[in-house]
Amino acid sequence: MIRFTFLFLLIIFKTEAQTSVLNVADSLFAHGNYSKAIVQYKAYNNPPEVYQKIAKAYIAIGNYEEGFINYQKAVETNPENILLKYDFGKFLYRTKKFKKASEIFNQLVYKDYKNPNFHYELGLVLEQLQDSTAQNRFHSAFQLDSTHQKAIYRIAKHHLKKGHNTLVDKYIDIGLSTYKNNKELISLKAQNYYVRQQYEKAIVWFEKLLELGESSAFIHEKLSLCYTQLYEYEKAIEQRKLALKFNPLDATSIYVIGTYYEELGDFKKAEEYIWKALALLDKPLDAEYIRLATVLNRQKKYKKSIEALKKAIQENPSNEFASLQLAITLEAYYADYDAKIKAFEDFKKKFPKSKLISFVNNQISILKEEKFLNEEKKED
Template sequence: MKTNLLSVALSFASIVAIAQKKEIKDAGKAVEKGNYSEAKSFLDQAKPMLSEAKDSYKADFYLFKGQAYLGTGENIALEDLMTASEAFKQAQEMGSAEAADGLAAVTNSLVQSAINDQNEQKFEEASKKLYAGYQINTKDTLYLYFAASNAINAKNYDTALDYYSQLKDLKYTGVETQYFAVNKETGEEEMMNKNQRDLMIKSGSYIKPEDRTTESRAGEIAKNIALIYIQEGKNDKAIEAMNDAKAANPGDLTLLQSEANIYYQMGDKAKYKEIMEDIVSKDAKNPTLYYNLGVTAYEMGDTQAAIDYYKKALELDPKMSEARLNIAAAILGKESSIVEEMNGLGMSKADTKKYDELAAERKQVYNDALPYLAQVIENDPENKEAIRTSMNIYYQLGENDKAEAMKARIAELEK
């Protein structure tokens, strides 16, 4: 009697196994046809007896589950993509050779969806998807970096701090070597991977190979950690974060620049200037440093120092339009005190004389600023700010023909 019962039990188990195998195969066929909902239904039917199945069937089950939840990879919910990711990982553990491709497809879908979210300014959603991409493969630290950046844009500072802290613990710098060469046919420089670049050079279709190392992101990460602390009113922690970063990356000028920015954000412009001058002494050929010093000097009320810094920036980079615009702005900034003094004068003979002297000073301010604006317009004919400022100056000087010419240029640009 017992033998008969065992025989019946074994027969039943065999029937269940056969049915389960069929459902898994049917799920695979449904995936091939793009019937993902149907595939999920077959997999749900097969799931209750999965623990009894052979590893090969389990591998197929999880592979098909990953494929069913991934679908086409377009407009797929984050939850479904994560379900697909976990399924592919389980399939990989069971020996599926196709699971790695599935994981790569999930990552691509997450990243592309995150890019779409960024373009639509859905920064929180983009951050979640990029972090999910990082979790699939923790070697892809670039996704963690961009997840943090999007969290900042979403003003989700606690999440951003968490992600940046992870990057800091990982000693992430983002430094990489990029490979360039010039296409002989187009004359354009192109970036490609090293093997491809080297092959193109050997073929003779590309010339002028060049390797470039990207700047470290350690300073930016430390700066953003510090800025979050400042946002939270924790200035001591902000300074501590910068000191830790400098200790870990001695000689990194981007960190010093970030430290200077932190003091600037805290309102300590004197400390900002001190650090910036220290950086300049270590990198005296960097025009951006002089430009930034000019900005700070102007905000601190030292107009002449600001102009001198901008001029130094222009010596190093004659095409820096921002520096010329700021020189013009600094010169024109003198006008307000002149006008204020003019408005305070009376009708006496002495006051009339003083008024004429001030009017001449005001005219000189305009004439001093115009050459810088003219150079900006020559280098950048579509710079509406420079054109509009020049137009206003010409009207003030009574040079209406020139003013109208500038007005016409603005109208043309705004068509």
């Protein structure tokens, strides 16, 4: 009897000791002491019960390989645990083990076909594997749960890429009917109007994103382009400047702001921004220098315009328009008629077969006639 009692007490003691080990390990994990928690979990005498916890602890300290090994052991020793498999599948997706993840989610779909999230997660994995059946999984998730916002977004985004604009509207409206402030769907709605060139409607939805606290270079750039299409250049400039806050050295945005100022007739500002852009751009700049020259000409800064056009020609010697604009600017800059005429004659020598020759010949004729009339006045 005494021996039996001793054994009974020993069993109770060991059980309580193991329970204590598990409680200590869980407490360490909860307080972020993951490495110490792992040591305690490994001391537990029922490994299948703690493999998942060990896996999560390893993942928490960035050891994804050990995390994978222990997740694998957890699944192998608990094959009927659906929630465990679901967590494992999501871990595989995050660590880009897409083929293995597809196996896990296929098993889950087979096990519980009516669970919309299993279909959705499988769809995400199939997307990464570039499997065309991914959309089937998203549609299954939607059919099982018509309020599944993430599935709706994937379906709508797919139709937007395909140019199925009516279907984009259909799914977005369904999603927004149950969650009116879904930022992802609102963004798709704005883009859908933008690609259809319905700029006023696009503005409403891009502005809605700003109201909801979303602010990005993409949103501000698109708003800027929408306002440009409506000839509202002040607002277009405002949005481009907001976009610049995300990338202050974005030469393209700086250059575009310059062109907007040109449209407003503020040539001084246009010159300022185009110069800034030219200092940053690392590509053939003939078009940009021509634009700058145009702005300078509008301010009658012919000498600076000539310099800009010469740089444009250096960037692209075959640009006929740059050479022609140079000739026209030299005509405005020079007082001497022979110098004016020579500027156009130089163009003819450089581009004898140009389609612009008839215009150039006409300008030479006008200048020669003006020179003759001017000389006659002097003689009188």
